[in-house]
Amino acid sequence: MFFGQKIHPLNFDGPDRLTIGTDAVELSGANVRLWVRCTEIADGCLRLRFENERVTDGRQHSDAVLPEHRPGRSVVPQMERDTAVFAATAGRVELDATRLRLELAGFSLATVTGGIGGCGEALLLNFDLSAVDGCYGFGERTKHLNKLGDSAEYLTVDVVAVFRHTYARDDYDPTYVAIPLAILKSGERFLGLFFDNPGRAVMDAGKSRPGEFWYQSLGGNTDLYLLAGPTLAEVVRRHAALTGRAPLPPLWxxxxxxxxxxxxNATELRELAAQFAAADLPVSALWYDIDYMDGFRLFTWNRAEFPDPAALNRELKAAGIHTVTIVDPGIKREPGYAVYDSGQAREAFCRTASGREYVGKVWPGDTVFPDFTLKTTRDWWAGWLAEFLRDSALDGVWLDMNDPATGYSRTEEMRFDHGAVPHDRYHNQYAHFMALASRRACEQADPNGRPFLLTRSACAGTQRHSAVWTGDNASNWRHLRMSLPCSLNLGLSGVAFNGPDVGGFMDDVRAELLVRWHQAGCLFPFYRNHSAHFTRRQEPWQFGPAPLAAIRGAIRTRYRLLPYLYQCFFAHWLAGDPIIRPLLYHYPGPEFSDLDDQYLVGDALLVAPILHGEGQGLESIRHGVTAQERPVVLPPGWWFDLNRGEWLEGGRSLPYAAALDELPLFARDGAALPYYPGPLKNSLMDLSAIELHLFCREQPARFDYFLDDWETRRHESGAYGVARITAEIEGGRLRVVIAESGDYPTDTVRFSPVVYGHPELRELELTINGRAAIQPLRAGQRDWLCRTLDVQA
Known part of the structure; x- marks a missing residue:
């Protein structure tokens, strides 16, 4: 099957008879027999299991759902006339011989007549979209945020290898990540459909036939999880609770x-660190790509170029710069190479149907691949990787080529469980189990620390183990623009810690594009500048003083806001909200349904980056400086412009012109932003003193600031506190109350309010843990982007 092809609905056989059993409903016809079971999983979550008689291996091989959510409570079907009904607390499911109807939290959805079918092992569910006006999620996808009228294939691929001539376009499909989650919107109500089947699948949201949503799994049985709203946030939180939330990362x-x-080589790394210092740029991590190895052999170093990697990495860490190394799954097939020999002895590698070692051809040449579906292999891998991390004094792991990319060798011959399980059952999960094994290695290497892992390929649930970057993008304006909806939909799909390669990986970047990409991504969850070896260098200083100054403003603003970003991660760990969000997440009006060139960071900051270059769109000249223009949609209420230091009234779209060193960035009235005021020296930050930037023109501020040690996993045992912050306007006085609670020492952080308020505010009443003081508000200044703004402190 070529990419982009589907099974025509007319090739599916549909049932025409219904039989009710003690715990299942049987749908049958001349050439099809399906059993449907309903289970209540959690509050607002139902599972429908579709079991196909033609499926030879009916086991659920997926590891997407957390183990504690897999059993659930069986819902017994009841007959009402000619309809089988599953009635549960979360909602109601009705089945007749040819149709499925769902009702959850006021959202009604039904298949078209004859919209259930089988074609061999394949399953078809064909829903009526006539009342649906938006479709979101879909995991990592190209094109726009709203997927209505689009389709997606779920098969993880090495994009540049598969789309060798079209990777630089913004419409390739499939991608590196397979998360078949569709979040449907009808008016201001939302419903989530998570199709848990680890095999190849297709979702078509009206592209092939407008008004219909096709789900086709091409093999194996499917569990359909129904996630109730009515709000988008409730759907996203339920999916995150079901498949797992991202663990807290270390601050660096x-x-x-x-x-x-x-x-x-080591000299180049040291020079790079010195160049960041000379450019007055903080940097928290430098990365090793594949050439650090000895002949691309895993867990080795090229000692001619890196004679003492542990000493180098400790030296960098002393300067606040951590190190991350790439680790591919492919192991050189070379007798005498210790990693290969030990894996062969442990029977750790994937095999063919006949039992031979499956061999691919990637960086090391002839290559074998660990079978991460086996616990014995994961333990073996964790041991090798943990030792390598300890011995090399490395801080993070970068998992690449795990789609799996196998070179010219067909992946279909790769089988699992000593050759007993066919490839398609685990293809989309190969990276997931590699991430699971690698996270265990990090925990062995540093039992008290928080691991940092990044993976290229992923499926639902991988966010429990690793962050995700969106793969080998291109240095063009289309990919910059695409990075926003791609990362936003990944966040809605459970992968909160994600981001693109800033500047683009493939092809040559230009100065203006590099600046705008740094600005657009400076508040993304993951922020990495990365480029390929045959492309122009794109470190921030490569294009001269003006671009460097603009990039410096973006990077330094990120560091000032690291306490706020960290709080967003803490809130995700507790509840499941994404770090960056489409405006639709908090403002469900129709004007936000398709808006995907702006984003929110948490609920307080709005970013509207410039996504076109000189000569590509509207421009204006201000004080002799060319500025790019774009419309900015401000939701209702007041918003503070952090470029120009002025309040703007929302509930409208307004034109905004931004020079090269400007990023349209706005804080919501009622926002409280933790801000780091100290010196910027890489990841070395004293967070015992935090400024609270309070934006209170008309609205009170509310914020929960979570307190922990930023670097261990003690919070997982409840060892954290919360400082509940409230700010109320009373005439010319701002009353700020900070009250700490929880299992963490009080007064470990000194909070200093900085006010962006109504001009009539004159004094501050500050109460911290019961201690009150009144002081006048005095004029001051703070750095934002490339500007210094007037504030009250």
């Missing part, structure tokens, strides 16, 4: 990262 992982394929 939220800083700026610099990578290139490849920095080739």
């Amino acid at each position: 992982a939220l800083g700026y990262h610099q990578c290139r394929w490849s920095y080739r």
